[in-house]
Amino acid sequence: MNIHEYQGKAILKSFGVSIQEGIVADSPSAAVEAAKKLQADTGTGWWVIKAQIHAGGRGKGKIVGTEQRGVALAKNLDEVSTIAKNILGNTLVTIQTGDAGKQVNKILVAQDVYYPGASPTKEFYMSVLLDRAKGRNIIMYSTEGGMNIEDVAHDTPHLIFKEEIDPRVGLQPFQARKVAFNLGLSGEAFKQMVKFVTNLYKAYDTIDAAMFEINPVFKTSDDKIIAVDTKLSFDENALFRHPDYAALRDKTEEDPTEVEAGEFNLNYVKLDGNVGCMVNGAGLAMATMDIIKLSGGEPANFLDVGGTANAQRVEQAFRIILKDENVKAILVNIFGGIVRCDRVAQGIVDAYKNMGSINIPIIVRLQGTNAVEAKKIIDDSGLKVFSAIALQEAADLVKKVLA
Amino acid sequence: MSVLVNKNSKILVQGFTGNEGTFHATQMLEYGTQVVGGVTPGKGGSMHLDKPVFNTVKDGVTSTGADVSIIFVPPPFAADAIMEAAEAGIKVIVCITEGIPTKDMIAVKEYLKGSGARLIGPNCPGIITADEAKVGIMPGFVFKKGKIGIVSKSGTLTYEAADQVVKQGMGITTAIGIGGDPIIGTTTKEAVELLMNDPETEGIVMIGEIGGGMEAEAAKWIKEHGTKPVVGFIAGQTAPPGRRMGHAGAIVGGADDTAAAKMKIMRECGIHVVESPAVIGQTMAKALGLVTA
Secondary structure, X not given: OEOOHHHHHHHHHHOOOOEOOEEEEOOHHHHHHHHXXXXXXXXXXXXXXXXXXXXXXXXXXXXXXXXXXXXEEEOOHHHHHHHHHHHOOOEEEOOOOOOOOXXXXXXXEEEXXXXXXXOOOEEEEEEEEEEOXXXXXXXXXXXXOOOOHHHHHHHOXXXXXXXXXXXXXXXXXXXXXXXXXXXXXXXXXXXXXXXXXXXXXXXXXXXXXXXXXXXXXXXXXXXXXXXXXXXXXXOHHHHHHOHHHHOXXXXXXXXXXXXXXXXXXXXXXXXXXXXXXXXXXXHHHXXXXXXXXXXXXXXXXXXXXXXXXXHHHHHHHHHHHHOOOOOOEEEEEEEEOOOOHHHHHHHHHHHHHXXXXXXXXXXXXXXXXXXXXXXXXXXHOOOOEEEEOOXXXXXXXXXXXXX | OOOOOOOOOOEEEEXXXXXHHHHHHHHHHHHOOXXXXXXXXXXXXXXXXXXXXXXXXXXHHHHHOOOEEEEOOOHHHHHHHHHHHHHOOOOEEEEOOOOOOHHHHHHHHHHHOOOOOEEEOOOOOEEEEOOOEEEEOOOHHHOOEEEEEEEEOOOHHHHHHHHHHHHOOOOEEEEEEOOOOOOOOOOHHXXXXXXXXXXXXXXXXXXXXXXXXXXXXXXXXXXXXXXXXXXXXXXXXXXXXXXXXXXXXXXXXXXXXXXXXXXXHHHHOOOEEOOOHHHHHHHHHHHOOOOOO
């Protein structure tokens, strides 16, 4: 589960991680008030206005039909108001949102951290994540902040460092010091970085995070170390022990059909293709998407109906898939093991009849227990449903209905 | 011969008296698996499915000589159940539970080091040695006895592959569902190695998914040490980057964990890679020279 930048920063701050201070606002007048308060609290002379959406690339992204960027500097309160007006309620398109973009409902009015001072400023990169091969968390960091880390990894891999955390003892002080040394810091900035890393890992570990990415970690001209942009995501399997963080979920950031599917406990991911699918099991569902592609179609979704493919569930799944107007055919692929195929077939027939008319071809492939009886139920139903038993037959039928 | 479980394996069911535990223990018994009892804290001393219930895994091991456990405990308590099994001396721990927090699994992985216990899963369908023991939730009838081993991250896709292999007349030795989570007890490579060393197994089907580097690691091992044909499939060739496809571990994070990248390495290491999951069985038959191309 992802959260907004302003929420992530509030969590980090609660663990003693220094952040670029800011106040969230949902209207231009609130933005101006936020700017005034921030000036009083931090002494900032300028402000950075940051669109709050769950996607990166905001600084380069633009509000549809305008030149307004998703992150912009305001040098006076009039500019704060103008930028807020330009952004709020409008759609921001970035490299990560796709062409449809995302509506911005909130902005973060943040302090300007590039104020002049004695010491040169510096941007670093830092993330905390699971190393799957080792089964341990690592802190990954680089002197090259503010850039796309995959580009850094590709072009200058020697500038990326990793610190592996031993789960028996957690992050040790020598490791935090090593991070600060490797980033070339000394004096007050060194001390601040040790504290930053220590508290950052404590936050990651305590909240059951799946990933932290702080880019950039910024050294100010007075040697403070602060998180300027933050991406935090949670391990969804652990949200049961963090109801307060689970409540931070912003459903407006998610595809509405995916949200609806979730309410039916259907595991659904919307894709861009023209052939919908309904499958039992995640691996078989992915494999079915692949079959659709190999048959000349494009998968319109991932959908795992799980172990109980009864009429009610099948009907819910059909309704979810059919919300997508691009869907020109549906492939149902169920391997009936403990759940019997004839029962699933009856469920499909009942769901189909219950829904009235479905105007696109449906291919039903049922394999496993009572597959032959299941095929007969489908074939005798009189419905416009193609039936198959072998996976290859289903693939051929997809090809046929798309032709 | 067989790997991990056989007709002599004595199985304890953790979470025995719950719905899932009861249903699947019944199925396992019907398959002929030696389920010797189960564990439900607080219900020790009672009987369930005509088998004894124990308060602790240790009690169960002491009384029955169990050497394998299967876990149907809900996610918040599953990590604890795994560690309890290891502490009690269980050699093969099969964890079916889906949804265990990653942080808990990091601790489990550390705890198991040097314990002598092998964990299969979590978030897996379990293990079946055809005609001998079903320690899992798979439909037993699909797995007719034969000569092909299966290693898979997925449940139903394993059944699909087994069904194709059986229909090609080859049959199954042992199928190992290793699980779809980011941290699992037994890797693809380790499971492949077990089957490669099993004299009854003549060919191996290896089914992976997007996410992580386990298939590449297995492929490199196969290139060095492989003595039997391996047919490979990676689910999720059409999955978009950054989206989780059902399984917690099935997510493309970078260039190396796409299906295309994994399939390329697997091909380079001599694995018979199929793009379509519909031809797993026939590809294995060809690889073994049972049919001509």
